[in-house]
Amino acid sequence: MAESNGNSETQFQIPKIKFTKLFINGEFVDSVSGNTFETIDPRNEEVIARISEGDKEDVDLAVKAAREAFDNGPWPRLSPSERRRIMLKFADLMVENAEEIAALDAMDAGKLFVPVKNMDIPAAAEVIRYYAGAADKIHGTTLKMSRELQGYTLLEPIGVVGHIIPWNFPTQMFVMKVAPALAAGCTMIVKPAEQTPLSALYYAQLAKQAGVPDGVINVVTGFGSTAGAALCSHMDVDKISFTGSTEVGRLVMQAAALSNLKPVSLELGGKSPFIVFDDVDVDKVAPLALVGILYNKGEICVAGSRLFIQEGIYDKFVNKLEEMAKTWVVGDPFDPNSHQGPQVDKKQYEKVLSYIEHGKREGAKLLTGGNALDRKGYFIEPTIFIDVEDDMTIAKEEIFGPVLAVMKFKTVEEVIKRANCTNYGLAAGVMTNDLNIANTVSRSIRAGVIWINCYFAFDPDCPFGGYKCSGFERDLGMEGLHKFLQVKSVVTPIYNSPWL
Numbered sequence: 001m002a003e004s005n006g007n008s009e010t011q012f013q014i015p016k017i018k019f020t021k022l023f024i025n026g027e028f029v030d031s032v033s034g035n036t037f038e039t040i041d042p043r044n045e046e047v048i049a050r051i052s053e054g055d056k057e058d059v060d061l062a063v064k065a066a067r068e069a070f071d072n073g074p075w076p077r078l079s080p081s082e083r084r085r086i087m088l089k090f091a092d093l094m095v096e097n098a099e100e101i102a103a104l105d106a107m108d109a110g111k112l113f114v115p116v117k118n119m120d121i122p123a124a125a126e127v128i129r130y131y132a133g134a135a136d137k138i139h140g141t142t143l144k145m146s147r148e149l150q151g152y153t154l155l156e157p158i159g160v161v162g163h164i165i166p167w168n169f170p171t172q173m174f175v176m177k178v179a180p181a182l183a184a185g186c187t188m189i190v191k192p193a194e195q196t197p198l199s200a201l202y203y204a205q206l207a208k209q210a211g212v213p214d215g216v217i218n219v220v221t222g223f224g225s226t227a228g229a230a231l232c233s234h235m236d237v238d239k240i241s242f243t244g245s246t247e248v249g250r251l252v253m254q255a256a257a258l259s260n261l262k263p264v265s266l267e268l269g270g271k272s273p274f275i276v277f278d279d280v281d282v283d284k285v286a287p288l289a290l291v292g293i294l295y296n297k298g299e300i301c302v303a304g305s306r307l308f309i310q311e312g313i314y315d316k317f318v319n320k321l322e323e324m325a326k327t328w329v330v331g332d333p334f335d336p337n338s339h340q341g342p343q344v345d346k347k348q349y350e351k352v353l354s355y356i357e358h359g360k361r362e363g364a365k366l367l368t369g370g371n372a373l374d375r376k377g378y379f380i381e382p383t384i385f386i387d388v389e390d391d392m393t394i395a396k397e398e399i400f401g402p403v404l405a406v407m408k409f410k411t412v413e414e415v416i417k418r419a420n421c422t423n424y425g426l427a428a429g430v431m432t433n434d435l436n437i438a439n440t441v442s443r444s445i446r447a448g449v450i451w452i453n454c455y456f457a458f459d460p461d462c463p464f465g466g467y468k469c470s471g472f473e474r475d476l477g478m479e480g481l482h483k484f485l486q487v488k489s490v491v492t493p494i495y496n497s498p499w500l
Contacts, residue, residue: 001369001381004331004338014107015100017049019201022058022221025065026214028205032057037223039197042110042342042349042378043332051197054222056230059189062218063236066160066187069215076157076185080136087132087182090210091125097206098122104198105170106333110341110378111296113334116171123458124175127476130460131183134481138184145491148500154488157185158263159238161484162231164224164252165200166244167193167344168299168400174200176475177241178207178217184484189218189237191228193244195345197221224248233259239484243267243301245398246423246469265473265483267301267465269398270426273419274304274455275409275441277432278312285431286320290404292429292455294328294382297340298402299348301470302427304455306395307406308415314408318367318386321406325368328382342378343401349378352401359385359394364405390418398424412437416444425467429455448474 020036021028029052036050054062070076075083094101102117111120140153163177170192181188192200204219220227224244232240232255239262242252246268256262274292276285292304309317333341343349349372356370369383380402388395388405395405409415419428425447432438432453442450448466451457458464463477473483 001325002327002329003373003375004329004335015103017104017198019198019205020049021052021201022054022062023201023204023217023219024058024062025218026208028201031055031222032061037194039108039195040345041107042344043107044376045346045378048107048198051221054191054220054227056226058220058222059227059230059234062189062220063160063231063234065215065218066189067236069213070157070160070187073187073213073215075187075213075216078185080138083135083183083185084132086211087128087135087179090207090212091128091132093206093210094121094125094128094203097202101171101199101202103334104202105196106341108196108198109167109170109344110333112338112341114336120169120171124171127172127175127460128179131179131481134180134478135183138481138485140487143489145500148494148497149491150494151489151491154490155482155485156488158484158486159186160236161186161188161239161241162234162237163188163190164228164231164240164242164244165190165192167195168296168301170196170199171203173243174203176480177243178203180481181241181484182212182216183481186239186484187216189220189231191220191222191224191231194221194223229255232256235260238262240264241483243475245269246471249471266471267475268426268469268471269400269424270301270303270466270470271306271396271398271422271424272302272304272427272429272447273306273308273415273445274429275308275415275419275431276310276313276317277434277437278310279433280313280431282313282317282320286317287324288429288431288455289317290321290324290328293404294340294402295456297343297380298352299344299400302449302456303400304429305399305403305405306419306422307404308409308419309406310415311408311410318406321384321404322367325382325384330373330379330381340382340402343380344378346378348400349380352380352399352403355394355397355399355401355403356383359388359392359403359405362392362394364388364392364394367406369402390421396422412440416441420444420446423469426465426470427451
């Protein structure tokens with residue numbers, strides 16, 4: 001592993017923080033209590049800003065604004081073409097302000113500034129454009145009734161939606177939730193993670209600038225146990241869309257069930273298998289496997305954290321991983337030479353380090369890394385364990401950090417069984433040149449997305465979500481739109497019709 005020591009702030013001017021208050025009914029306001037909390041820069045453990053701390057009273061105000069905007073406001077009643085026009089303007093404003101937004105996510109989440117600016121934000125804008133294009137393609141069906149009845153279905157906006165988004169991809173998660181709900185004609189309250197509130201507040205004012213009416217998008221910053229819990233249990237919220245841990249997902253479902261039985265969509269944790277068969281080109285696939293765990297410092301729900309390598313190429317593949325890991329640069333996310341920034345906060349940093357100690361104690365062989373960097377900030381070396389057993393903690397539990405568990409396998413049947421031996425089912429990678437193996441394995445793995453000879457192959461049109469404890473329902477694609485729509489059947493009798 002290499003370490004970047006460059007002074008990145010001489011290359012880029014850190015922007016002033018403009019928005020720190022709650023965004024309710026089109027205005028930035030203090031919380032009812034007046035309380036604030038600190039958002040911390042994981043690069044240096046310093047306070048970036050103090051953010052208004054929303055609580056139940058603030059959620060009540062935001063829901064009231066969203067309800068009024070839905071029941072009596074213009075957004076659900078705008079023509080789909082007008083909703084499309086406003087959403088396209090919103091996407092353009094995101095791109096125009098990409099440098100400033102990227103800096104917010106780099107400071108708040110430890111994300112690499114250049115990839116966020118050049119890839120994440122343009123890709124997020126494309127998600128908004130995708131759903132803008134879908135706004136006028138929401139339609140029901142004509143039914144073929146069995147007797148003298150005429151029937152058809154309507155697809156109606158579900159109403160007031162609560163979005164609870166995680167800290168690892170603040171920009172992408174904001175648009176993956178907000179864009180389809182906007183296209184459907186819903187109004188909403190966004191509760192960003194307390195670790196990364198800055199870009200969500202920035203997006204709220206961009207949406208207003210684009211022409212989204214007041215009350216349609218509200219942002220309540222605060223903590224999950226207070227603001228998030230109030231949103232999930234609110235009797236006037238019609239739907240909750242949550243991305244986060246499986247543990248908290250259970251609490252979200254419970255709160256929804258105990259209140260007004262609102263529907264919930266969950267995108268939760270993962271322990272995704274990355275399966276490499278011995279017919280591949282090691283030099284091509286090994287870099288993909290390494291990025292599959294180290295991208296975004298391993299803070300990604302679909303990280304290929306369980307690497308299964310067929311025995312014929314196991315030693316060669318491991319040697320290649322070790323060679324590449326030595327050149328992986330950990331450093332300031334504003335430094336263009338860095339491959340990996342700091343973990344998001346002290347809690348996550350300590351959690352990852354504790355899992356590394358689990359791996360050492362349980363007998364996994366440490367190939368590379370295994371330590372924190374000796375510097376200020378929450379930096380951890382890229383860590384690879386080899387000869388890992390399936391029952392080891394690092395092979396079973398989601399770590400959400402730059403820690404890879406490498407395992408050897410012999411046969412197709414064996415690796416399918418082992419890959420499925422997990423409570424999770426979010427994603428999987430299958431690397432092979434044999435079409436029959438690719439088909440068999442992709443149909444046998446119980447996961448929501450299977451990437452064959454690629455990884456992290458996201459697209460606005462490709463639905464994304466999990467099986468088992470990785471959640472249910474889907475983000476992205478038309479499935480991501482339909483979860484914010486209700487199906488209503490309308491039936492009327494017909495008389496003397498010449499046909500049925």
